[in-house]
Amino acid sequence: MQYPTRFSALPEYAFPRLRTLLDPHRPGGRPLHMSIGEPKHPFPAFAATEVQKHAAGFNRYPPNEGTPELRQAIARWLERRFDLDHVDENTRVMPLNGTREGLFNAALALSPEQKNGQQPLILLPNPFYQCYMVAARAAGAVPTYLNATQATGFLPDFAALPAETLDRTSIAYVCSPSNPQGAVATRDYYKTLLKLAEKHDFFIFADECYSEIYRDTPPAGILSVAQETGVDPERVLAFHSLSKRSNLPGFRSGFVAAGPKVIRELRQLRGYTGAPLPLPIQMASAKVWADEAHVRENRALYRAKFDLADRILGNVPGYVPPQAGFFLWIPVNDGEAAALELWKTSGVRVLPGAYLSQETGSGNPGRGYIRVALVAEPDEIERGLRAIGDFSIRSVNS
Template identity: 65%
Template structure:
């Protein structure tokens, strides 16, 4: 297969790279997987009966944008969670997971030129890799903005040169962030909205970790946009049931934003995408309407935050995340640390440099490892104890 030249400098995806690094060596102990952010907590127990009741609907073509009932459930959830009211029939669309939406929204909304020049797509560095692939697919220039300890692991887009900002069409931001677990405050969102207004670009807010938090629910971009009177067409938010509800295999999420933006995304889906099967939509309706399982899930993660804080107390540079379920742990070299940990203990983690790009000789993920806290509490604790003893003692 021949890929366009613009993909020539794209490295392998993180997990094939990890297999090449580790799998040529035997594990140094009982294997504990702490790499992939695949939730392991129980899924809601009402899923099975709803799916069984809906099986016959696999025999029908599903509606492109989502059933009226699912869209209504999404709108109701946004109001309960953020105090935001939208016309969900016009301002939301069901997604096959957020990755589909984060990719296709850029195809639907990024102009071929901005100011007569190649458009720019901003993203934090490190970042979810689909942001860069989407930018490269449409021929935009991805600009990787460092998210480091010095800026609270949230990129300062406002420090970019004015010629870059004037070419910017879209800025991606994940909050709570993957991999660092940093939460964008109301002031941060408001500042980004002002910057977007000044330079006329859209914000794509990847908020799929929004329901996993330590002390307080993270502010959402839609509520800050409403509070500040920002143009609804300037913002899109992306949410998922994968993390919130421990349903990564359901591949169900949504995008919400201005009606003009959603109309264009729906149009692309009509030509080049696939809507969620109706039984999946029926399950999703019920899951967005239920908060009890979300609260129980959050309590389990809060136990894990406390356990990580206790086990890693005293580790130089350790900071427990404010949200999400990853630890972003400082090491001298991420690849070397991941390999040492695997060969000596059997604990499997991801080098931070696999999630970021080198810019002007600096890779902000190189001195970190990402550790997923998705395993059962006892297994996670055992893995973190081995990690601490291997890398920090």
């Protein structure tokens, strides 16, 4: 066997890396996990009832393109949530095993071997959800990191790229609301990106899996901006999930919406390699997309956590209240040192920002940050935030 392979040089994944950093040390208090973004609020009880009701479906291979019920529920949700004209459930949506699977496989399906005679570039925000980088490599493209810092509103500045870079680009990933910073793309931001995609002929993969967790104003959806500006729907893929919206990360249930040709390409690849959602999960997912009451309740729980964070961390220098999502992106001197210190002094486990970012010519935008997930119970979160606040104030004064 010949090594290294295309993936041998991948950095160790964030969570084993965190265990290597922290586990040799004793926690300075009751361990509190604020590192992993696993939703913990209750999921709607009817989801389990629906799975039970359709349990006989475990006996069958599920349809690759999704059941009509699920595709219809998704299409109607898109129309309601993003004010879209008719979304054809037969040609414009495809259920996924969570957005992660789609964010990866769509790059394989759609990135060409060459773009304008060169190896294509795939643009990624930096820091970023790590799946994008591996997708870019798997597709044989060059992952190209765009620093998303406070100076760029915590979103990548695509318009600042030279024309040659954009001409070589096959796909641009964008994440809004963003993980880890909780920044939200405005309609104007999306308009600029859509214009660039048309001019330089690349796809946009919009990861909007946090779109339902916000304070007051629902984040813009790229599909609605594309509709308003008359952009070719084949350019834009929007990814959504029940994982965060409905606290069902274990359902592995999401979808992608795009133009009919793109959906055909994705179905084709999936027909050969995919593992579609089990039928009972598809049937239950249809019911979950159709219900908003539990989503409103979920949002209210997060809103209270945001308020708590603002109250406790408001005085921490450089603290920027997140607009949406469920992470805090907190500036510190050195993210790794801060995560270690917090663990050793209080048992609070947070993720060093650099575990989600890459070195670039203009530095590593995650190095001076920690990412804190607001998924635990409120009183636990309060304990964690107080420890983080004390630590931040101490480090500023030292």
